[in-house]
Amino acid sequence: MTSSPTSTPRPPSAERRAPFEHALRAAADIAALSPSSHNCQPWGVARPTGRGARRAVERLVDEAPTGGPEAPGGTSGESGTRGGGTDEYVILALDRERALTSLPAHAVEMLVSCGAYLQILLRSLALQGWSTDRIRFVEPPAGGRAGGAHDVGSSLGDTWPVSWSPLCAVRLRRTDRPDGSLAELRRTAMARRTNRAPYRPDAVEPAVLDGLSAPSTGVAEGAGVTVRHLVADSERAAFAGLVARHGGRDFSHRQAWHETYSFVRRDEAEAEARGDGFALSQLFGPLSATRRHALRLALAPTTMNVLRHVGYHRVLARQLARVVRPTPVIVAMGLADALPGVEATVRGGARLAEYWLRATEAGLVLHPVSVVLQHDDVRKELQDRLGLPGRTIFVSRLGRPLTGFPRSPRRIGDRAVYTI
Structure with missing residues (x-):
């Protein structure tokens, strides 16, 4: 699925957010090298820029319980003061059109694959100065499929891909870059196979x-x-x-x-x-x-x-x-x-x-x-x-290998990124 423009007007701070868009796409190119069952790559990542979608994600993230660390390596919920126009958000989703479904155990495998993608995506963003401040996971309700991810997806507006099930929303903020090199992470991700x-x-x-x-x-x-x-x-x-x-x-x-x-x-x-x-x-x-x-x-x-x-x-x-x-x-x-x-x-x-x-x-x-x-x-x-x-x-x-093995193909990172 390719990135899609939205008819919703961009917020006034769109110019300030251009560096984040560049950072996100650079991070997605590296995260695309993540492992997945059958190399099906069942992940998607959305960036809310429309006013309604952004407000929906802000509300979702702020629902996270306070009093403890919300995102390892980030800040706790109690320190999450508003960042105004400097906050950015991404939503990790399971793309059901790409997911394996023939066995019940595949449901767990698909979430594991999406988690691997999220780890590398957020690490790549951190190395570009965008630190994870809070993560809010979307758990299905007990006893049925209604609600949960379905309701969250509906609240994000008409531009939300119908085949995507949201797994978590992440708030990011501009910070100093941690130790490490984006180029080095890319080399390691390329070498992993x-x-x-x-x-x-x-x-x-x-x-x-x-x-x-x-x-x-x-x-x-x-x-x-x-x-x-x-x-x-x-x-x-x-x-x-x-x-x-x-x-x-x-x-x-x-x-x-x-x-x-x-x-x-x-x-x-x-x-x-x-x-x-x-x-x-x-x-x-x-x-x-x-x-x-x-x-x-x-x-x-x-x-x-x-x-x-x-x-x-x-x-x-x-x-x-x-x-x-x-x-x-x-x-x-x-x-x-x-x-x-x-x-x-x-x-x-x-x-x-x-x-x-x-x-x-x-x-x-x-x-x-x-x-x-x-x-x-x-x-x-x-x-x-x-x-x-x-x-x-x-x-x-x-x-330790006796011989090399070819790298599996990957979709272009942008194909997993969608603007809502």
Whole structure:
């Protein structure tokens, strides 16, 4: 979805806000490099400039409870005096047109993806002198879908995209820039990628793992995420065994695999042109044209629907387990609540983004093994077997790469930014 002009007259302070518009679009270009399930990029960010939309967001943000820190790294609600024309606002949304929906667990995955995007977006803005002052999350009401995000979206006016569900509103203010470089953050975000190849077998030093688990900043601060590194041989063997038994579940699940395959692009050129999904080379590494064509045919939903009857999905699961087994570290992240709300899940995604950037800076790569989380019975078996409390939201291979892997395509950052 592209940025859209609004017919509502701009406030008198529009000239003063031009630097923020530039900063937001620069931040969106970096945040577009955030990780997301199937590289679906289900996020959207709106900037209210129309008088009615801006007032609606101001009211929403000011509803946040006072007496404690509203936004980690920012100011508390009690210190939130009016900034007049110097305040700026952004709204993070879930774009339902881009979200995965074939499995119930995808609802959590989509919020995690949006949280990762928000963490990098706000960090990029902070490095340009726009500090987060307060965040107000939009929680759905208990017992039904009515109200909540739907009502908030309605209050933002006719220019609010109908496919977007607001997740939180953020107030930002001009401050001194913190330590750090926007160019450095961009380089790290560009270098971060999923690497599905075998990793070096040597152990990752405990001090490095401790650094990855250090206290978080930004939206991720206070996220309440438990980070567990599985390094013992027995733990990694147990995890590989679980993958061998259940790693083919998506291939044999008709609806889930049909949705997954819809993100597989014919080649790198098509992936770059569309700006999402992945080419087969992002799954299997460099491929000849003949092997690429054969894989596309073998993985097509109609083919998989036939081959699952002869156990082809179990063959694929065992192949994945053979890659997982020698990995030096398996990292699992979880939330304390088995049924987390919007705020907890989005903050958990922010924690994931920070972890992945730290891992990239340390020369490490990750390969999420999401299939063990996308089916509740498998996830519960994983948590019971390894003693993982609450709700595990991320599990991945972690190690040093033996070979590089191509970067997944991304939409232009502006395409996720909308003016209301």
